[in-house]
Amino acid sequence: MTRAAQRLLAIQNALTNISVSDDQKVDNFILPDGAVMTAKADSVSPTNFIHIDGLIVCEYHLLDRTAQLVISAVGTQFENTASHVPSFQVIEILPSSQVSSPQTSRNDISVKDIWATVYALFTLYHDQEIIPVVLSQKINNSEELRSYLLRSGLGRTAHAPTASKEEIYLNRATFWQGAGTRGYHNRGWLPPSSFSVAPFPLIPSFTRTPTVISGHPLRPPKPEPGETLFRRFCPSIGETLEFTYFDLRSGSNTSEHLDTFHRWHNSERVNKAWGERGSLEKHRAYITEVMNDPGVLPVIMSWNGEPMGYAEITYLKENHVAPYIPGGPGDWDRSLHVLVGEDKFRGTVRTNLWHRALIHYCFLADSRTESVMGEPKADNPSIIKVDFDSAMHIRTIFDFPYKRSALFCIPRYRFFRLDLL
Template identity: 80%
Template structure:
């Protein structure tokens, strides 16, 4: 008991002693898993000065303050104030790296995910008055790519919304860190002990405000998670009623050749008369490459290729509605995490009520599984498209309203999380 009290006192002292610079030493900072972390200036001459992060007496990484600053500009992007946002705080950029200078141990070449989280913990203890901490990870860290992906996918870090002196900074955000970003589901070092949660559970992507400004949308909304890797499977499900496996993959444009398999199929589909009647995107391969590139660059849209037993069947776009142009037409507003669907079946042989109900319900299922905060999934097909409206109705959707886009009259279809799972349509 006495030992536990001392550990709690050490944490309290570290958090309340009001450290304002990295020169201040953190003594016996106890991490949630009981490991002891200290942060000390290196005992070697270096310019700029480096700081060592120790965990249980071993150096896990170093960092130094670079001779440049950066600021995270959000709502000013696309306006005359984008490059003159003096009201947005500017902070020194910190480089995280590994070296053999002054190390009392065999030099390391990588940083584990749990040690990366501990390093972020140290930085937000030392620089706790900063809302953001701009950082760069040295390319000399052997798992630099893995760590960058971890920071972005977990929500611990985000990229800039406006050009800076260097485009390599990531911004650690204090608010997402204290929401548990990068802990549950990533490593056992978080504040919730593994015994108190499901070993397979993952914390929801943390909430932090973001902003979208386009010719058709001006919206404040949550920052969205990083996209999957090209070609990454996001859902796979065996459907016993037809004895085949349904698979959703994030669209893949990666290819050393002129085109990718996904792009070739997408191009062929959109030049068929049936698909063109619904989507109106007939055109050249380059037109379709540009279309998909723009969609993949949009953080609010997930382009998905659908297949049966590995054979391409159709295409879907899963959107976040808050930053979609349909948001202005939704009566009563919508939730921060509500999703929208745009769909097409490209191969005629995969049409038909049974298959269509399976993949359409699976898309809705994915939306609700991807984030527990998603309460509604919506569509906006043409109001006179009886076939797709029947598909929506068969998936427990209802018509919330009829409205007019500049280019079509649409029916706003909607299903709630509670209704979808209550009816057990899977």
């Protein structure tokens, strides 16, 4: 089988696999707002309980029926015979029947807790593109929750006009795009300070530098130094990944970020890739220039609060790579330039997690971002493998004045369609 055929088969398996995964657990799962969630099964019944900070917020169990979301076959002779569309077991969500404290005595579920419940389900059943659920009428605010799930885009009803409207089909792609977070609660992966409910308005701007002459949209103001931009718990390793805007103090004080950045760039491994070895003042000047560039976001990446790497998230429209992109970049498309500074945080598992999380952040930060790109050296097999593992494709090969690069790209629709998170 050719490599291309193997990739197509892998994509097909990702889209059609209907088995329930057991490689992800919801046990001491840290939500983005710091709350701790656990999904526990009852040993004598098919009921599962969702605990958040020790309190049971709801329960769910698997019904003895399945459902499938048929879309394109509706209105054709295949509407009732679309066996190629996966069927999934229906899950009923109920208020807790076990009262562990006065706070859980009401038969309602808050919006942020139902979002956490959806998070738990897509962690446990992460290989399902759709999870059909029904909201028990025992939930006092079931109509509020139904409206929330449908209006936010977290779920939808059946497409066929004659199909039952009881089931809500939760959608993995819309969940990971942040549906049901902005404007509803503060439990999402982007902290409240790092997003606005409405996208930043489209206002013309312009960049002129020795390497760039470009018209482009005005970019949002930079975050505050040290501000958390993104936070997500990774259950496969049991640690929280966090992106923080670079903190560069002025004067004689040196921030932890700058000290760490300086140490990393004076290591042989990082210097071989970046070529920025030098004094502390050289690195202070480097970061100052990056922070003063409206089109670049310098970010420190950390595991459980310990710095492990650095990333520059750039807008492509005003970046020197733009002329090499066939057809040009979109107004909100972004690119990544990264390094892992700490040897103990290297390795395929962690690398795939932070690389996909960076892409995830780019798409969450602005819904108008349609593509995320990278341009590693064409002869750098390790980074090229990382890009392929994140479902990116090679769009072209081109020559900078100083290196030959492979332009990798992943479109929004593919990133969220596949099971990458």
